[in-house]
Amino acid sequence: MASIDLRDASVEFKIYNARGRSLRNSLMQRVGGRIEGASGDHVCIRALDHITLSLRPGDRVALLGHNGAGKSTMLRLLSGVYEPSGGAADITGSVATLLDLSMGMDFEMTGRQNVILRAVFLGMKRAEARKLVPEIAAFSELGDYLDLPMRTYSSGMVLRLAFGVSTAIQPDIILMDEMISVGDAEFAVKARARLETMLSAARIFVLASHDLATLRQYCNRAIWLKEGRIVADGPIEDVLHRFEDRAAHGDQGALSGNVAHA
Numbered sequence: 001m002a003s004i005d006l007r008d009a010s011v012e013f014k015i016y017n018a019r020g021r022s023l024r025n026s027l028m029q030r031v032g033g034r035i036e037g038a039s040g041d042h043v044c045i046r047a048l049d050h051i052t053l054s055l056r057p058g059d060r061v062a063l064l065g066h067n068g069a070g071k072s073t074m075l076r077l078l079s080g081v082y083e084p085s086g087g088a089a090d091i092t093g094s095v096a097t098l099l100d101l102s103m104g105m106d107f108e109m110t111g112r113q114n115v116i117l118r119a120v121f122l123g124m125k126r127a128e129a130r131k132l133v134p135e136i137a138a139f140s141e142l143g144d145y146l147d148l149p150m151r152t153y154s155s156g157m158v159l160r161l162a163f164g165v166s167t168a169i170q171p172d173i174i175l176m177d178e179m180i181s182v183g184d185a186e187f188a189v190k191a192r193a194r195l196e197t198m199l200s201a202a203r204i205f206v207l208a209s210h211d212l213a214t215l216r217q218y219c220n221r222a223i224w225l226k227e228g229r230i231v232a233d234g235p236i237e238d239v240l241h242r243f244e245d246r247a248a249h250g251d252q253g254a255l256s257g258n259v260a261h262a
């Protein structure tokens with residue numbers, strides 16, 4: 001079973017070093033979340049504001065909205081990385097967040113050791129984790145490099161390995177910030193095929209992106225966020241039509257910044 005339920009969930013950030021008048025004033029005028037106001041020593045940004053939604057198996061959800069609308073914060077809330085500051089978030093099922101692929105890798109350790117470390121971190125027993133190595137080694141095409149410390153890898157080699165590990169274990173729920181593309185042209189084709197296999201086997205998939213064509217290609221439902229609130233939630237074409245229509249009629253909040261006043 002895989003499901004996510006948010007009930008009246010909010011996420012707030014308190015910024016304590018915004019004491020300077022000019023910094024506070026400039027924060028008030030930027031695109032982004034809802035500035036809830038400023039008390040003596042801090043400014044409070046409500047990045048998500050009383051969100052209620054349910055995600056169920058079969059949902060392929062596009063998250064859209066202008067810069068600072070709350071998409072990344074939503075992904076972190078859906079993954080359980082953030083606890084709601086108000087309301088509730090119930091997440092059932094294994095979750096993979098394909099956000100920063102090489103996060104947690106130790107560059108003093110070999111590629112092989114890092115594969116095992118990551119798999120164990122994701123909940124596998126060490127013996128099971130070891131069994132993953134040959135497949136990931138073949139996919140990443142790193143050859144003997146797999147037994148050298150990762151600090152000796154090029155950035156492309158790091159990404160090949162990190163991507164290979166991140167896509168080796170099938171989760172119930174996948175959360176992604178923009179569609180991942182790794183490696184040179186030839187490897188990118190292979191990586192895309194592996195990613196698409198993983199996405200289609202996931203029960204729930206959420207993709208935040210500004211690329212509407214990509215959202216149309218992979219999603220069947222869309223949630224449009226603006227200043228941390230849901231403007232629309234429904235079938236992808238319905239929501240994207242409204243979004244494009246608002247942008248065409250000059251609603252700067254649809255495609256670009258939206259000034260939030262305290």
Ligand SMILES: Nc1ncnc2c1ncn2[C@@H]1O[C@H](COP(=O)(O)OP(=O)(O)OP(=O)(O)O)[C@@H](O)[C@H]1O
Nearest residue numbers: 013032033045047066067068069070071072073074
């Ligand atoms: N760690 C943080 N500390 C303080 N404020 C934050 C933090 N993370 C996000 N915010 C604020 O929360 C709001 C939502 O940010 P978020 O990164 O979720 O937006 P986004 O829709 O992903 O934007 P983008 O399209 O630019 O990536 C913004 O006002 C941002 O400044």
